[in-house]
Amino acid sequence: xxxxxxxxxxxxxxxxxxxxxxxxxxxxxxxxxxxxxxxxxxxxxxxxxxxxxxxxxxxxxxxxxxxxxxxxxxxxxxxxxxxxxxxxxxxxxxxxxxxxxxxxxxxxxxxxxxxxxxxxxxxxxxxxxxxxxxxxxxxxxxxxxxxxxxxxxxxxxxxxxxxxxxxxxxxxxxxxxxxxxxxxxxxxxxxxxxxxxxxxxxxxxxxxxxxxxxxxxxxxxxxxxxxxxxxxxxxxxxxxxxxxxxxxxxxxxxxxxxxxxxxxxxxxxxxxxxxxxxxxxxxxxxxxxxxxxxxxxxxxxxxxxxxxxxxxxxxxxxxxxxxxxxxxxxxxxxxxxxxxxxxxxxxxxxxxxxxxxxxxxxxxxxxxxxxxxxxxxxxxxxxxxxxxxxxxxxxxxxxxxxxxxxxxxxxxxxxxxxxxxxxxxxxxxxxxxxxxxxxxxxxxxxxxxxxxxxxxxxxxxxxxxxxxxxxxxxxxxxxxxxxxxxxxxxxxxxxxxxxxxxxxxxxxxxxxxxxxxxxxxxxxxxxxxxxxxxxxxxxxxxxxxxxxxxxxxxxxxxxxxxxxxxxxxxxxxxxxxxxxxxxxxxxxxxxxxxxxxxxxxxxxxxxxxxxxxxxxxxxxxxxxxxxxxxxxxxxxxxxxxxxxxxxxxxxxxxxxxxxxxxxxxxxxxxxxxxxxx
DNA sequence: TTAATGGTATTTTTT
DNA sequence: ATACCATTAA
Numbered sequence: 001x002x003x004x005x006x007x008x009x010x011x012x013x014x015x016x017x018x019x020x021x022x023x024x025x026x027x028x029x030x031x032x033x034x035x036x037x038x039x040x041x042x043x044x045x046x047x048x049x050x051x052x053x054x055x056x057x058x059x060x061x062x063x064x065x066x067x068x069x070x071x072x073x074x075x076x077x078x079x080x081x082x083x084x085x086x087x088x089x090x091x092x093x094x095x096x097x098x099x100x101x102x103x104x105x106x107x108x109x110x111x112x113x114x115x116x117x118x119x120x121x122x123x124x125x126x127x128x129x130x131x132x133x134x135x136x137x138x139x140x141x142x143x144x145x146x147x148x149x150x151x152x153x154x155x156x157x158x159x160x161x162x163x164x165x166x167x168x169x170x171x172x173x174x175x176x177x178x179x180x181x182x183x184x185x186x187x188x189x190x191x192x193x194x195x196x197x198x199x200x201x202x203x204x205x206x207x208x209x210x211x212x213x214x215x216x217x218x219x220x221x222x223x224x225x226x227x228x229x230x231x232x233x234x235x236x237x238x239x240x241x242x243x244x245x246x247x248x249x250x251x252x253x254x255x256x257x258x259x260x261x262x263x264x265x266x267x268x269x270x271x272x273x274x275x276x277x278x279x280x281x282x283x284x285x286x287x288x289x290x291x292x293x294x295x296x297x298x299x300x301x302x303x304x305x306x307x308x309x310x311x312x313x314x315x316x317x318x319x320x321x322x323x324x325x326x327x328x329x330x331x332x333x334x335x336x337x338x339x340x341x342x343x344x345x346x347x348x349x350x351x352x353x354x355x356x357x358x359x360x361x362x363x364x365x366x367x368x369x370x371x372x373x374x375x376x377x378x379x380x381x382x383x384x385x386x387x388x389x390x391x392x393x394x395x396x397x398x399x400x401x402x403x404x405x406x407x408x409x410x411x412x413x414x415x416x417x418x419x420x421x422x423x424x425x426x427x428x429x430x431x432x433x434x435x436x437x438x439x440x441x442x443x444x445x446x447x448x449x450x451x452x453x454x455x456x457x458x459x460x461x462x463x464x465x466x467x468x469x470x471x472x473x474x475x476x477x478x479x480x481x482x483x484x485x486x487x488x489x490x491x492x493x494x495x496x497x498x499x500x501x502x503x504x505x506x507x508x509x510x511x512x513x514x515x516x517x518x519x520x521x522x523x524x525x526x527x528x529x530x531x532x533x534x535x536x537x538x539x540x541x542x543x544x545x546x547x548x549x550x551x552x553x554x555x556x557x558x559x560x561x562x563x564x565x566x567x568x569x570x571x572x573x574x575x576x577x578x579x580x581x582x583x584x585x586x587x588x589x590x591x592x593x594x595x596x597x598x599x600x601x602x603x604x605x606x607x608x609x610x611x612x613x614x615x616x617x618x619x620x621x622x623x624x625x626x627x628x629x630x631x632x633x634x635x636x637x638x639x640x641x642x643x644x645x646x647x648x649x650x651x652x653x654x655x656x657x658x659x660x661x662x663x664x665x666x667x668x669x670x671x672x673x674x675x676x677x
Numbered sequence: 678t679t680a681a682t683g684g685t686a687t688t689t690t691t692t
Numbered sequence: 693a694t695a696c697c698a699t700t701a702a
Binding site for chain 1: 693695
């Protein structure tokens with residue numbers, strides 16, 4: 001049950017101000033999520049707003065899930081029908097209904113980075129520019145940036161003499177055309193095309209404006225221009241828009257987020273109500289003190305005065321370890337003893353890091369110690385080759401125009417259709433303007449294809465056509481997939497092509513997990529279709545239906561995640577690891593961009609996740625690219641007042657330091673000798 | 678057409 | 693350390 005009396009006066013003002021625009025500037029731990037959830041509960045329970053009319057948008061799946069859970073606690077099934085989703089899921093929801101108006105088919109594929117890169121490479125190949133080798137990643141990055149700024153291929157212009165930017169400008173139109181010919185849209189299109197749909201089709205806009213009469217946006221400081229426009233269009237009619245955010249926690253500048261948006265909100269919405277939340281309910285005094293000191297080093301910010309009624313609590317532990325392995329063992333040991341001695345549960349503990357690559361040693365040590373853990377984000381599972389290959393089969397069946405997927409499976413499992421043949425067919429299909437899939441069935445018409453190869457291509461085409469028909473018929477999807485994978489000999493292929501049979505077995509299990517996850521989706525959703533399943537998988541929005549994952553979530557496990565995914569969450573015990581120069585702040589921000597402030601905000605986000613105790617770690621050495629490398633302490637460590645910190649060196653680090661001292665002494669003696677002799 | 682070899686880049690962060 | 697290429701041998 002929810003109770004408005006549990007809110008402080010400012011929070012209550014925000015929760016009950018339901019009509020008209022509202023800006024909530026909420027410091028870390030000031031009960032932001034509580035305000036949003038209570039506000040929704042208030043709308044449903046006291047204002048009798050139908051849940052269908054409520055929209056709450058977040059940035060990450062994790063945050064969306066968290067909010068859904070909290071809503072369930074507050075209003076139970078009475079909240080059924082409201083939309084709590086990420087920006088991207090909202091985009092799909094709107095596009096699925098009316099994307100035909102933009103010339104795409106309803107069964108469109110959603111392309112993630114690797115598919116996008118495939119198209120970029122193709123477009124680059126077509127330019128026949130053999131002189132320069134352009135980096136597809138940076139081209140894609142620039143096109144993505146243009147899309148986030150809502151620039152169409154016609155509007156995108158180079159800003160300078162940067163050659164790779166000029167190339168991005170040159171191939172953006174082709175890239176977009178390729179996407180369309182594949183009946184595919186990329187992550188950025190999920191927002192950009194939605195905006196276009198709402199802008200060009202007033203009746204569509206009116207429909208959604210009517211549906212979403214009350215809109216809430218969490219982490220508003222992270223809104224980029226396209227997301228901003230999407231929200232303003234939806235809210236334009238009713239103007240019941242509530243945005244919540246904190247400029248000190250703006251950490252998506254690299255994705256085009258613009259802090260100005262939150263600072264300008266009052267300007268955008270005249271007569272808007274502003275509420276400041278400055279009392280922190282989350283952390284102990286020491287933790288909050290440290291956070292305040294660190295963030296005060298940023299100059300361009302709305303100064304807030306976060307305060308707490310709680311006592312100072314324990315000091316912050318700073319651990320110096322010899323290397324990344326010792327860092328991991330020490331953290332895991334501490335987690336073990338804390339959970340044993342202080343009756344803290346594993347679920348109360350989180351390990352936070354700047355880059356996903358840092359999770360490895362911690363995973364190893366946790367597994368070694370037999371401690372359950374959940375790894376958030378990192379894309380590990382669906383990025384695996386065997387998973388992508390098997391999903392490509394499903395994607396091709398769901399959308400035969402999806403050429404990136406088709407090209408992936410045309411010779412997987414190996415069926416003797418090699419690169420040259422594929423090239424010929426691809427070229428012919430482009431010249432004739434015939435879709436690749438159809439071209440496969442007409443291989444006889446293509447010059448230079450031998451009869452033997454033609455038969456193989458024909459067989460593949462027939463197999464695929466049969467499967468497309470098969471999947472279109474009613475029936476249990478997971479069963480069909482299982483039968484399909486057996487038929488094409490997926491398992492055998494893996495055992496055959498991989499030398500290490502243990503690795504092959506792992507990969508086979510991963511593929512089985514894909515089928516399981518599809519089965520789970522089918523059993524939980526009445527209208528489970530292939531495109532819908534693939535959509536969930538691509539948006540990584542899937543663990544809401546997968547039974548297995550649900551259990552893992554409920555399980556008492558240590559959480560491992562990046563600082564970015566940790567925003568909006570809190571844990572009694574936090575380990576903030578890898579506090580070294582070139583990690584936090586990250587190398588890229590030191591040498592290339594000017595976003596040290598954003599790195600500092602990340603640090604601030606990390607510190608403020610902790611409720612009762614914070615441990616910060618750093619290493620003297622770290623293994624990078626397979627080589628041990630010397631590390632230096634992060635500049636942010638100096639920004640935490642000494643008296644809040646309890647410094648501890650781990651055995652290995654001490655030994656290393658003594659070695660260092662000895663070496664220095666040795667050098668000294670050598671020097672003396674030299675001077676004397 | 679496939680397998681093997683050697684060279685290179687790879688590590689922000691999310692959807 | 694390793695995944696991903698490009699080139700070359702079979």
